[in-house]
Amino acid sequence: MLLSAMAVLAIQVGDPATAADASERLRLAAPTAAAFPNTTLQGYGVEATAPRAIRAEMNRVRPGVNGRRHDATTTWRYTYSLPASNGQCDPATAVVSHAITIVMPDLQNRDRLRRADKEAWDRYFAALQAHEVNHARIAQLGAERYQAALRSAPDCQAARAAATQVNADVSAASAEYDRLTEHGRLEGASFP
Numbered sequence: 001m002l003l004s005a006m007a008v009l010a011i012q013v014g015d016p017a018t019a020a021d022a023s024e025r026l027r028l029a030a031p032t033a034a035a036f037p038n039t040t041l042q043g044y045g046v047e048a049t050a051p052r053a054i055r056a057e058m059n060r061v062r063p064g065v066n067g068r069r070h071d072a073t074t075t076w077r078y079t080y081s082l083p084a085s086n087g088q089c090d091p092a093t094a095v096v097s098h099a100i101t102i103v104m105p106d107l108q109n110r111d112r113l114r115r116a117d118k119e120a121w122d123r124y125f126a127a128l129q130a131h132e133v134n135h136a137r138i139a140q141l142g143a144e145r146y147q148a149a150l151r152s153a154p155d156c157q158a159a160r161a162a163a164t165q166v167n168a169d170v171s172a173a174s175a176e177y178d179r180l181t182e183h184g185r186l187e188g189a190s191f192p
Contacts, residue, residue, distance in 0.1 A: 019044050019063060019103045026106040030129045033102045036136050040099070043106030051117050051192035054107065058191075063103050070183055071191075072104045072128050074135035074174075078146050080163065082156055089156035096147035100139050102132045120192060127188030131181065135174055142170035 022041040027034040034041045044061050048054040063073045080096045082089050105125075113121060146166045153159035181187050 022104075023106055025108070025110075026104065029107075029110075029125060030102075030104055032133050033104065033129050033136070036100065036102070036133055037140065038098055038100055039136055040101045042101060042103045044103065046105045046107050047109055049109045049112045051120065054121070055192055058105055062105065071189065072102065072132045072184075074100065074102050074132045074139065076100045076136075076139035076142075078143055078163075078167070080146065080150060082150070082159060089159075091153040091156060091159040092151050094147060094150035094159060096143055096150065098139065098143040098146075100136045102136060104128065104132065117192075124189060124191035127190075128184060131184035131187055131189050134177060138170060138174050138177060142166060142173070145169070 019042040022030075022034060022043050026043040027041060030041060033039065044063065046054055046057050046061070048057045058071060059069065062069045062071055064070075065073060076098055078096060078098045080094055082091060083093045083095070084090060085093070105128075107121060107125075110118060110121060146163060149162035149166050150159045153162050178184075183189070
């Protein structure tokens with residue numbers, strides 16, 4: 001017998017209508033994000049070819065979070081199961097899995113930018129990628145803490161309470177990271 005439960009945490013939720021699986025162009029531009037474990041990279045298309053037009057288009061189509069739009073988002077989902085032994089829930093054998101999704105702008109006409117604008121975009125995009133990968137790291141560490149908390153719980157009720165607490169802790173850590181970095185702006189994730 002297997003008792004299972006699902007716990008979900010998605011701190012930053014992108015608009016699924018504007019995000020699609022990453023293009024080859026985006027995967028090449030964001031290799032760290034594309035290769036991060038348990039992660040799906042998605043993009044939203046940006047076709048403009050001048051800095052102010054790129055910003056205006058991004059502001060119009062970028063993902064939203066709690067009524068606020070951001071240039072990129074990272075979401076994650078934790079799923080856990082609590083196997084049963086002799087009909088009893090056994091938190092010591094809990095299994096946690098996680099999935100992360102990073103949504104970033106996919107600048108489709110980068111090669112048409114002027115050299116200085118291309119360099120500015122590349123600096124911005126590298127900083128944006130680093131910021132979102134740090135959110136993914138927070139989520140990944142949260143999954144490890146999640147499993148440890150479940151496995152150390154004395155019973156299933158305590159395991160579920162531990163899961164709720166870890167979710168709150170991961171949420172708070174991600175929010176604090178955004179507060180300290182002003183959503184990556186202080187790390188260079190600002191364009192133009």
